[in-house]
Amino acid sequence: MALSGMRGLSVFISDIRNCQNKEQERLRVDKELGNVRNRFKNEKGLTPYEKKKYVWKMLYIYMLGYDVDFGHMEAVSLISAPKYPEKQVGYIVTSCLLNENHDFLRLAINAVRNDIVGRNETFQCLALTLVGNIGGRDFAESLAPDVQKLLISSSCRPLVRKKAALCLLRLYRKNPDVVNIDGWSDRMAQLLDERDLGVLTSSMSLLVALVANNHEAYWSCLPKCVKILERLARNQDVPQEYTYYGIPSPWLQVKTMRALQYFPTIEDPNTRRSLFEVLQRILMGTDVVKNVNKNNASHAVLFEALALVMHLDAEKEMMSQCVALLGKFIAVREPNIRYLGLENMTRMLMVTDVQDIIKRHQSQIITSLKDPDISIRRRALDLLYGMCDFSNAKDIVEELLQYLSTADFAMREELSLKAAILAEKFAPDLSWYVDVILQLIDKAGDFVSDDIWFRVVQFVVNNEDLQPYAAVKAREYLDKPAIHETMVKVSAYILGEYSHLLARRPGCSPKEIFGIIHEKLPTVSTSTIPILLSTYAKILMHTQPPDLELQNQIWAIFQKYESCIDAEIQQRAVEYFSLSRKGAALMDIMAEMPKFPERKSALIKKAEDTEADTAEQSAIKLRSQQTSNALVVTDQCPANGSAPVNELGLVKIPSMSNVDYNSSDQGLTPENGALSVVDPQPTGPSPDLLGDLMGPLAIEGPSGTSAQPEYNIVPGAEVSPIAEDALAIAPVGEQTNAIQPIGNTAERFHALCLKDSGVLYEDPYIQIGIKAEWRGHHGRLVLFLGNKNTAPLVSVQALILPPFHLKMELSLVPETIPPRAQVQCPLEVINLRPSRDIAVLDFSYKFGTHVVNIKLRLPAVMNKFFQPISVSAEEFFPQWRSLSGPPLKLQEVVRGVRPMPLVEMINLFNSFRLVICPGLDPNANNLVASTTFYSESTQAMLCLMRIETDPADRTQLRMTVASGDPALTFELKEFIKEQLVSIPTIPRAPAPPPPQAQPTSPPTSMSDPGAMLAGLLH
Known part of the structure; x- marks a missing residue:
């Protein structure tokens, strides 16, 4: 100015x-x-x-x-x-x-109109710029006709007409019902004959908006668009000022081809032939050069041309040429071009049959799976998934399994799901399918949803020839020293049903099968114990007449769990113990599972529906897609009111109120003709909307009752004082909503501090679940927002209140959650420094007249950034000696400890990823533990701990904590103390700085420190 x-x-x-x-x-x-x-x-x-x-x-x-x-x-x-x-x-x-709704704008309408209809071109441009920038409804109603007259006026200069076209485009986009475009087809066709490329480019932008809403009215514009492309690409009849790095007006070429994609087909053979000649010239004349600006412009034209070729379903020869060109692009060094090449190959698979041609580039696509850029890896995965068929399924699935071991956490779940679908869809035989799924569970158990192992169980149950092979493979995997809990589930289920088929094999007697499965019992969570109890009952059933020693062992286990606090486990134990005493009648009561009713995988059906999209639908769908990280999955309920079905065609059972687990490993509904051994009374909870990825699924069957968590653990139940002061949040837990939560929200939070998936909050209208993965100082949580009702939830808002030590970024949360739908919202977490402060989710929504606002603690707690590491004496003592005294080594006598046996304390430490190192302290009443803490400031920092307990008084102990960072030492000491001492779960004040005082003297009732490792641990 x-x-x-x-x-x-x-x-x-x-x-x-x-x-x-x-x-x-x-x-x-x-x-x-x-x-x-x-x-x-x-x-x-x-x-x-x-x-x-x-x-x-x-x-x-x-x-x-x-x-x-x-x-x-x-x-x-x-x-x-x-x-x-x-x-x-x-x-x-x-x-x-002023914005478009300001009252003063109405006062300016007459003045603006006078300038538009006047003869001063400068004033006309100023007025058109104002109207285009504001674009309000009042302007559209009053001024659109005058703007339209300017656009088609032969007496106006191109500068004014160009601004008029863009102004009319803005008015039409904002208020399509107000702008009168009736009979504008002929006018637009005349505008496309314009020689001035500025007016033509602006008019083409307007045409794209018009045909996007109604292409039927603008058929007369189609041949004109083809002539424009001929003028630009073939004749190159373009003024020098509209040539960009030797490319004739690339912007106009892109807009013209985009407009053509809204017409479903081209009937006239001459027009179609002319268009294909132009497209052929564009395809042949594009290559990768060193100039970045020229590359960007030429590839913008090229990829729009490829989209048009796919839309028009061109001849096979041109499609082959397109694939060959894309094959060159996915091999270049420039990542943006590789990305576009892979994406367009995937789009070509969606709309036309070029699978055989794309297969020639399979090795290069597989190489792209190892690209440093994760977006390129994702596109390569999508392409491999789309191009897979019976001829290359084995190779592709094996590559995916091999890549799974090194893939990013962010991709493993998607990799696992796609590998499972391909294995089922294109399996040459069922034994190969079983091999693939078991390898999948073995390599990436945390990322394999329950749906996948339910599906393999269905196949095994329904195919008698497959049962011995599956039992052998399950037995082999149990021999591994460390297997994932999902592998324990599937192996226990299969061996419980079919281990008797292996009786003649070495190491496969009922007693040996029981022994190797029972070894896994201490390592599994509450959700898996019911499956193991069912397996034990099945093993007893298959050993008639019974082996008395084996029978007594299993009965002892049943009796042990008869008093378990978990209602599901308790009921199974009681009923199995009672049934197993019926002798030979047990063979009839617990006979083999009958076959499941044949049903097609819902995932495969969904994939086939996607592949069946027409070229027209695909082009328009891809054009109109809006980028969003929130994925909405609608959960359709059957019309007959039966249980909802998840993606793999398996019935979802109702949700538990606290801890999610499989309520029945037997998995048959009454209509399948099986005896329901465990039939808890239905409590009528709402269907679980988190079932696909993390909810309490069963193959089929009724829901169990809710379970209480094993520990009432309080891992720093507090809110960052900084966030609290800045954002004036209420203390977590003081909820004033009329809508009351289902279940104990505090217990849900504590349970999620020990595991990585489960329900965080639930009320009659919504269920909020979490699935998390942690790697070093990085974490990725996915919030699952599930609408449980048949009406939408509106005014949905989510705000993360992070403490000072966490960097958190929540993806877009939609304002509306559709009925019976689930929204996934990724949340990225970076741990910057040691702290026990807790992040808070401030969540609100509206259902009918109810406005609900809740503040929930997020389980991004300190122990999530621990990585267990066991150290030997040779590694421990040099480190311990080097960290001498405060502030790197702190010692405190802790009183008011919750009395617990030493074994329970060990389990408590293990649950927080603190590894007990046996043999380092000769005193059997003392514990030595270690872990590695990850944060951006400390990187990977080794932490060492020693706990000295007093057998005569379990309410006190002496704790020594050491690390290479003073803040970490202090925070870790306080964190462990909070787990050992019963303290109220209220937001705490800001943590004081690490103390510099001398270590506290030990309690008088403890033994002489000199007798413990001769002073090595002091």
């Missing part, structure tokens, strides 16, 4: 720039605003020059970020000024300060 001649404005800007701080700037701005306000009160004495100067000052103050709540009338009045300088100021300031 020209400031010459406006000394007052120049001085004001200089004063602002010379301010030393924000307070001085605010005082200077307030002074100037007061001066301007006083001058405007006496408006009659203002000259046009002074009014212009003050309005400029208002705009400058507004651009600095200050509110300007007066002077709008003066700015609008300048639009009516006869001279250009004042009129320009009026238009600029009005477009910046």
Whole structure:
């Protein structure tokens, strides 16, 4: 903006720039605003020059970020000024300060219309720019006809017509029902004959918007678009100023081909032939060069041409040429071009039959799975998934399994799911399918959803020839020293049903099968114990007449769990113990599972439906997709009111209120003809909307009752004081909503501090679940927001209140959750430094007349950034000696400890990823533990601990903690103390700095420290 001649404005800007701080700037701005306000009160004495100067000052103050709540009338009045300088100021300031709903805009409509219909081209451009920038409904109703007349006027210069086209485009996009476009087909066809490329490019943008809403009315424009492409790409009839790095107007080429993609087909053979000649020329004339700008422009044209070729379903020869060209692109070094090549190959698979041609590039696509860029790896995975068939399924699935071991956590779940679908869809035989799924579980158990192992169980149960082979493979995997819990589940289920088929094999007697399965019992979670109990009962059933020693062992286990706090486990134990005493009748009571009813995998059906999309639907769908990280999955309920079915065709059981687990490993509903051994009374909870990825699924069967967590553990139940002060959040737990949660929210949080998936919150309308993965100081949580009702949840808002030590980024949360749908919202977490503060999710939604606002603690707690590591004596003692005294080594006598046996304390430490190192302390009442803590400031930091207990008084102990970082040592000591001492779960005050005082002396009842490792641990 020209400031010459406006000394007052120049001085004001200089004063602002010379301010030393924000307070001085605010005082200077307030002074100037007061001066301007006083001058405007006496408006009659203002000259046009002074009014212009003050309005400029208002705009400058507004651009600095200050509110300007007066002077709008003066700015609008300048639009009516006869001279250009004042009129320009009026238009600029009005477009910046006022939005489309401001009342003062109505006062300016007549002045703006006078400029549009006038003969002054400069004033016309100013008016069109204002209308295009604001685009309100009032402007559209009053001014759209005048803008349309300008656009088709033969007496206007191209500059004005170009602005008119863009102005009309904005009005039409904002208010398509107001702008009258009836009979505009012929007008648009005439505009496409325009020689001026500026007007033509603007008109083509308008045409794209028009045909996107209704292509039927604009068939006459189709041959004109083809002629424009001929003019640009073949004849190159373009002025020099519209040639970009030797490419004739790439913007107009892209817009023209985009408009053509909204027409479903081209009937005229001459037009179709001309278009394909142009596309052929574009495909042949594009290559990768060193100039980045030319690459970007030429590839923009090329990839739009490829999209048009796919849309028109061109001849096989042209498709082959397109694939060959894309094959060159996926092999270049430039990552953006590789990404576009892979993406367009995937799109070609969706709309046409080029699978055989794309297979020639399979090795290069597999290589892209190892690309440093994760977005390229994702596109390569999508392409491999799409191009897989019976001829290459084995190779592709084996590559995916091999890649699974090194893939990023962010991709493992998707990899696992796609490998499972391909294995089922293209399995040459069922034994290969079983091999693939078991390898999948072995390599990536944490990322394999329950649906997948349910499906393999269905296949094994339904195919008698497969049962001995599956039993052998399950037995082999149990021999591994460390297997995932999902592998324990599937192996126990299969061996429980079919281990008797292996009786003649070495190491496969009932007693040996029981022994190797029972070894896994201490390592599994509560959700797996019911499956193991069922397996034991099945083993007893298959050993008739019974082996008395084996029978007594299994009965002892049943009796042990008869008093378990978990209702599901308790009921199974009681009923199995009672049934197993019936002798030979047990063979009839617990006979083999009958076959499942044949049903097609819902995932495969969904994949086939996607592949069946027509070229037209695919092009329009891909064009209209909006990028969003929130995935909505609608859960359709059967019309007959039966249980909802998940993606693999398996019935979801109702959700547990606290801990999610499989309620029945037997998995048959009454209509399947099987005896339901465990049949708990239904409690009528709502269906679990998190079933696909983390909920309590069963192959089929009724729900169990809720379970209580094993430990009532409080891992730093607090909110960051910084976040609390800044955002004025209420203490977590003091909820004032009329809608009450289902289950104990605090217990859900504590359970999620020990595991990585489960339900965080549930009420009658919504269920919020979490699935998390942790790697070093990085974490990725996915919030599952499930609408449990048949009406949408609206006004959904989610705000993360992170403590100072966590960097957290939540993806887009949609404002509305559709009925019976589930939304997935990824949350990225980075641990910056040691701290026990807790992040809070401030979540609200509206259902009918109910407005619910809840604040939930997120389980991104300190122990999530631990990595267990066991150290030997040779590694431990040098480290322990080197960390001598505060602040790196802190010692404290802790009193008020919850009395617990040493074994329970060991289990408690293990649950928080603190590894007990046996043999390092000769005193059997003492524990030595280690772990590695990850944060951005400490990197991987080794932490060492020693706990000295007093057998005579279990309520006190001495704790010594050491690490290479003072803050980490203090926070870790406090964290462990919080787990051992019963403290109220309230937000705590800011943590004090690490103490510098001398270590506290030990309690008098403890043994002499000199007798313990001769002072090595002090």
